[in-house]
Amino acid sequence: MFDIIINVAFCVSSLLTVLILLLPSQYDPRPPNSGETSSRPKTSVQILVLGDIGHSPRMQYHALSIAKNGGKVVIIGYKESDPHPDLISHPNISIVPIQPPPAILQTKNKLLFLIYGPLKVLFQVVCLWRCLAYTAPPSRWLLVQNPPSIPSLAVASLSCFLRQTRLVIDWHNFGYSILALKLGPTHPLVRISLMYEKLLCKYAFAHFCVTDAMRSVLQRDFQLQAPILPLHDRPASHFSPIPDPATRIDFLKQLPEAKDMSSSIEKGNTRVLVSSTSWTPDEDFSVLIEALLQYSKLATSNPNIPGILAIITGKGPQKEMYLQRIASLQSAGKLKKITIRTVWLSMSDYAKLLASASLGVSLHTSSSGVDLPMKVVDMFGAGLPVVGWSRFKAWPELVTEGVNGMGFGCADELSKQLVELFGDSKKLETLRVGAQKESTRRWDDEWNPIAGKLLGLS
Structure with missing residues (x-):
């Protein structure tokens, strides 16, 4: 009996040791030493885009503004098209690409979507976790584009908890309303998506949203207590009139x-x-x-x-x-x-x-x-x-x-x-x-x- 207890204790302690060793490194919030002040960026930000970076202008503008003001940026997303040239050339910005799901998991068929959808999400969870927790260095902030909310919000929330990072959600729309276009507003998965979104968003330190109307919905229906800051889209400098x-x-x-x-x-x-x-x-x-x-x-x-x-x-x-x-x-x-x-x-x-x-x-x-x-x-x-x-x-x-x-x-x-x-x-x-x-x-x-x-x- 004693030998069994010893073996179980050894297995448990070994498992805990492995888990501790596999934990991602944490962000160090302590101020830099006097000799490091000149070289250390004002802040560090991970930006998560569960989509094509080149087709996410708002998140690219976020990255450029942070870098231009002295912050360090790691933007995480799919590289399916060329990002903004300034994003690639800026010394304070680096890109961590997410491996795209296999083509076989992409389908327009509603029935197959119910089968392939969970497999696609599982694949994304693994890829996101590797990028957020291990590939990208720990940062002070994590700015997440929403939607998609599944599985972005869950993986991002866990990563922020373990790495002592502050989560900020940038609301472009609602994930459940996008899903409703495919499955219909009364589908059970749409209701689950809404509950998931309402639950996970409460772990954010702050929120940005694209309209005042969206802020009202987040306050009234999502009952968020963290700051909700309307941040209207505006054009970047490369869009300008040609008067002649x-x-x-x-x-x-x-x-x-x-x-x-x-x-x-x-x-x-x-x-x-x-x-x-x-x-x-x-x-x-x-x-x-x-x-x-x-x-x-x-x-x-x-x-x-x-x-x-x-x-x-x-x-x-x-x-x-x-x-x-x-x-x-x-x-x-x-x-x-x-x-x-x-x-x-x-x-x-x-x-x-x-x-x-x-x-x-x-x-x-x-x-x-x-x-x-x-x-x-x-x-x-x-x-x-x-x-x-x-x-x-x-x-x-x-x-x-x-x-x-x-x-x-x-x-x-x-x-x-x-x-x-x-x-x-x-x-x-x-x-x-x-x-x-x-x-x-x-x-x-x-x-x-x-x-x-x-x-x-x-």
């Missing part, structure tokens, strides 16, 4: 998707419409297609209505479906005076395209009603007026109706707006002036007194 029309035309002449129509654009016979989309269910691209069909009928019978070159940027799961529909409509002759082209551009060329276009279109419908499309912020940064889906609560926080943009709620309304604006250059120019005024409101002006103050950088 000749310079705008010169860029379009060099753009492969527009150069063959540059003469018509220069004469005013064709307007350039730009829309950036992720080709997902929360951006119903059929609304724009239907509006262009209606516009085509009117423009064909009225020579005073110009043609449209619609340039669509972005990647996503529904792209091929819509491209097939567009090709079918074009071959049937239903898109006369309408040219639709898709393109994938570098960040620099995308910014120039926005500044050179006539009008921007946002199809973001908002799963929660309290988030806002970053694409509109970028368009305003480039001085581009916007028409966008406006049937959600937070829309007025971003667009001032008739000043820098207009809102619509159906294809008919969008079609009428296109006819109104493209048929009357004075109205379009009025909106452009408003958008250019909006472009003066920049990211650093918003970030420094809110996020910078919280992180001890301003």
Whole structure:
């Protein structure tokens, strides 16, 4: 009996020793010695993006602002596209890539999603834990993009507890509302996701959110006690207006998707419409297609209505479906005076395209009603007026109706707006002036007194 007790005690003590040895290193909050002060950064921040870093502009802007103000940044996420050039070249910023899930775990089928989903989450848990707890050095702060909340919030909370790191959640939307687009709002997994999100977010030291409306929801429905700081999206410096029309035309002449129509654009016979989309269910691209069909009928019978070159940027799961529909409509002759082209551009060329276009279109419908499309912020940064889906609560926080943009709620309304604006250059120019005024409101002006103050950088 005594031998059994000894063996059990040995096994338990060995297991505890292994667990202790495997614990991640902790952040040292003690102030530096006098000789280290000059070389040590003001603060250190991990930024977690459970998505493509290159497609997460807000989190990239966070990283650049922290580094610019003297902080050390490790940004953790998928490297599926090129991040902002300044992110790569800045000496205070390093990137820790997350291994993407195997392709076999990606599915659009609802039944297979219920099987593959948990396996994908388990794979992400392992990869996230390795990156947060071991690959990345311990930091004072961990800033997490939400959504996705599963499994980000759970892994991040445990890592912060063990490493003495302060957790900050940056709310772009709600994870459960995104899941509801796939499974339906009454699905049990959506309810579980909501409970999970409400529970895990309470462990955060502070919260950022993209709108005042979202802050109200977090206070009322999530009952958060930690500080909730609205931090509105603003454009980065590479988005800026091009006041000279000749310079705008010169860029379009060099753009492969527009150069063959540059003469018509220069004469005013064709307007350039730009829309950036992720080709997902929360951006119903059929609304724009239907509006262009209606516009085509009117423009064909009225020579005073110009043609449209619609340039669509972005990647996503529904792209091929819509491209097939567009090709079918074009071959049937239903898109006369309408040219639709898709393109994938570098960040620099995308910014120039926005500044050179006539009008921007946002199809973001908002799963929660309290988030806002970053694409509109970028368009305003480039001085581009916007028409966008406006049937959600937070829309007025971003667009001032008739000043820098207009809102619509159906294809008919969008079609009428296109006819109104493209048929009357004075109205379009009025909106452009408003958008250019909006472009003066920049990211650093918003970030420094809110996020910078919280992180001890301003």
